Amino acid sequence: MALPAKRSATKKDEWFDTLEQDLQKTKDAVSHDLVEESGKRGEINTQILEDFWRVWKKFHEIGVHFTLEPGYETWAIFMDTFPSGPWEWRKGFDAASVSAIQLIDRTQDQGRTGDALKCTYYEAEGRGRLRVIFEYCEGEHYYKYSGWKRLWSRHTLYDASVERVDVPELRKIFGDVVRVWFESHLRRNRDLVLKHMKKGYERVETFNQ
16 A cells, blocks of 8 residues: 555655746746846936936026925935035935835915926836826815815826836926926916926826815
8 A cells, every 4th residue: 555655645746846846937037027127117217316306406496496206315415515516326225116206396376386297106917117197286176075175187198117118208208398397487377387288198187185
């Protein structure tokens, strides 16, 4: 009776050995994909932060207060005069770990507070994607049971898998938005940027807060 038991155990081991090899191959492939995606995401975020910081400074020059998230204190060290002086990346900053980069208008007049250019990562079909949106408040509405709520709109400017993100294309979009946004502040006419969004980009969502 001992021999059949031994043969059964051997077949079981062979089956699991084959399965284990397949699982290891899958693990190695997934690990490779995650490392590749993380590296690309770090490169993308580094470029976006540098670009958004340049934009932040241009608005600062005309007295317009923007917030950049994540804040510069988490990723930059300034060696000289802030904000125009030279700076370097803060040691230990992990650009790949940043899930959202946002440039937010804090201007109090014309309802601008909260107008924002946002780059956010999300998962779809097991892959990381980058979405760029412009978000703004269109005013307030009174609801019978919840009171006054602010009405918001979001326009999608760009959406692509991380591995297919085209930084020159991103910069083209940033330039298109910032030119109009900047002019709207110089002319003190917020409608310029809102009309530009509605004419040139798809509005994908409205919501209230």
